[in-house]
Amino acid sequence: MDLGFFSYNVDYGARPDDLAEAIEARGFESFWVGEHTHIPASRLTPYPGGEPLPKPYYHMADPFVSLMAAASVTTTLTLGTGICLVPQHDPITLAKTVATLDYLSRGRFILGVGAGWNRDECENHGVPFAKRWKALRERSEAMRAIWTEPEASYAGEFANFERIISYPKPARPGGPPIIIGGALPQTLDRVVRYADGWIPIDVLVDDLPPMMRSLKEKMTAAGRDPASLTISVFAFDARNDDVIRRYREMGVDRVVMIMPRRLDDALRWFDQKQPLVAELA
Numbered sequence: 001m002d003l004g005f006f007s008y009n010v011d012y013g014a015r016p017d018d019l020a021e022a023i024e025a026r027g028f029e030s031f032w033v034g035e036h037t038h039i040p041a042s043r044l045t046p047y048p049g050g051e052p053l054p055k056p057y058y059h060m061a062d063p064f065v066s067l068m069a070a071a072s073v074t075t076t077l078t079l080g081t082g083i084c085l086v087p088q089h090d091p092i093t094l095a096k097t098v099a100t101l102d103y104l105s106r107g108r109f110i111l112g113v114g115a116g117w118n119r120d121e122c123e124n125h126g127v128p129f130a131k132r133w134k135a136l137r138e139r140s141e142a143m144r145a146i147w148t149e150p151e152a153s154y155a156g157e158f159a160n161f162e163r164i165i166s167y168p169k170p171a172r173p174g175g176p177p178i179i180i181g182g183a184l185p186q187t188l189d190r191v192v193r194y195a196d197g198w199i200p201i202d203v204l205v206d207d208l209p210p211m212m213r214s215l216k217e218k219m220t221a222a223g224r225d226p227a228s229l230t231i232s233v234f235a236f237d238a239r240n241d242d243v244i245r246r247y248r249e250m251g252v253d254r255v256v257m258i259m260p261r262r263l264d265d266a267l268r269w270f271d272q273k274q275p276l277v278a279e280l281a
Contacts, residue, residue, distance in 0.1 A: 001248040001280045003273065004030030004256040005266075006082050006234060008056035009066050013261035016061070020070030020077055026270050027277040030078035031070055032112070032234075032256050033063045035085050040120035048117050056261070064097050071105035079105060082199060082234060082256065083114035083181040087132045088125040091139035091159040092166070095146040099170045107171035112199055112232075113140060114181040127158065133190070134158065140178055140194055147175030179232060188215045192222050197230035197253075202237050209250050232256055241276055248280055 005028060007019055020031045039058050047053045067079045079101075086094065102109040115132040116122050127135045135158035142159035145152040147170050151163045170176055179197030180190055183204035188211065191198045198215060200208060216226035232254040233247050247255050257273065259266045 001252060002029035002078075002254040003244070003277055003280060004028060004032060004078070004080075004232075004254060005259045005270070006032040006034070006256050007259055007266075008059075008261060009033040009061050009063065010056045010059035010261060011061060012059060013056075014263035014266055015069070016066040017069040017073045018263055019259070019266060020079075021073045022267055022270055024074045024077040026274045028077075028270070028274075030080055030110075030254065030256065031067075031074075032080045032082035033066050034060055034082055035063045036060050036118075036121065037085070037088055038121065038124070040118070040124065042120055045117065045119045045121075064101055067109070068101055068104065071101070071108065074108075077108065078110060079108050080110035080179075081112045083112040085116045085122075086113045086139050087115055087122055087127045087135040087158070089139070091142045091154075092146065092161065092164065094139070095143040096166055098143065098176060099147055099166070099168055102170035102172055102176045103168040105171070107176075109170075109172075109176045110197075111176050111178050112181060113178055113195075114199075131158070137190065137194055144175055144178075177230070179230065181234075185211070185214070188218055191215060191229070192218045192224065196228070197232060199232050199234060201234045208233070208247075208252075212250065212252075230254065234258070241273075244276060244280070 005023055009016055023031050036057055063081050070079055098111055115136045119129040122129050122132050138156035138158045142154040145154050146166050153162045177196035179199055180195045181199040219226040230253045233252050234256045236258050237243055238257040244255050259269055
């Protein structure tokens with residue numbers, strides 16, 4: 001099982017290139033950042049984790065620029081979005097950004113995606129909140145077409161174009177893996193339909209093993225190989241190493257731990273967790 005770290009990637013915290021360099025040097029597998037383009041001052045949508053909304057949500061840097069900075073100082077580290085709010089992006093532009101990042105990082109990128117919880121934020125980007133998951137699916141499918149076809153076309157409500165040419169193509173054949181974040185049962189159906197993996201968050205999933213079994217059963221029923229899927233748990237409860245070991249026993253492929261925001265605190269956290277790398281590999 002692989003170990004990675006998630007950074008809130010805030011302007012008052014550690015730089016992504018410094019964090020990525022330190023993570024790779026200590027043998028960890030991956031580095032992840034999240035995304036919020038903005039937070040509406042109206043705050044009409046309650047935060048699912050309980051109010052008040054934590055400060056980092058107001059200060060997140062752009063994930064793709066940040067991961068390119070991380071890519072420039074590393075050679076083997078996997079780079080991921082956890083998550084990119086796809087409904088808030090034009091699909092042609094996002095496909096170009098993702099392809100460029102994957103190309104320049106030599107195929108080290110994973111596109112973690114989600115639809116978001118903030119109604120105001122989503123609708124400021126022109127997507128009705130009730131249709132955000134449809135927008136996510138269509139735009140994910142459209143991006144795959146752009147990454148893989150010399151002349152790509154797609155016809156949908158939230159992605160609609162005919163015979164477009166876009167280069168560079170991603171370094172990874174077929175484009176980077178798309179993995180979906182979510183804790184509800186319907187998330188599993190979305191993963192089976194158009195994704196390569198699942199990102200459950202430990203504090204939001206009551207009982208992970210039954211959902212993992214259900215996902216594999218749904219994959220088989222759909223004619224997809226369950227072994228082709230990756231499960232990456234974002235672990236807020238990862239201070240106890242035994243918690244991480246239990247995820248390995250469940251068959252989880254990757255655990256992504258939430259790191260402290262200050263560089264010196266993060267470095268101590270990396271050093272504390274480094275012995276687990278060899279143990280879990």
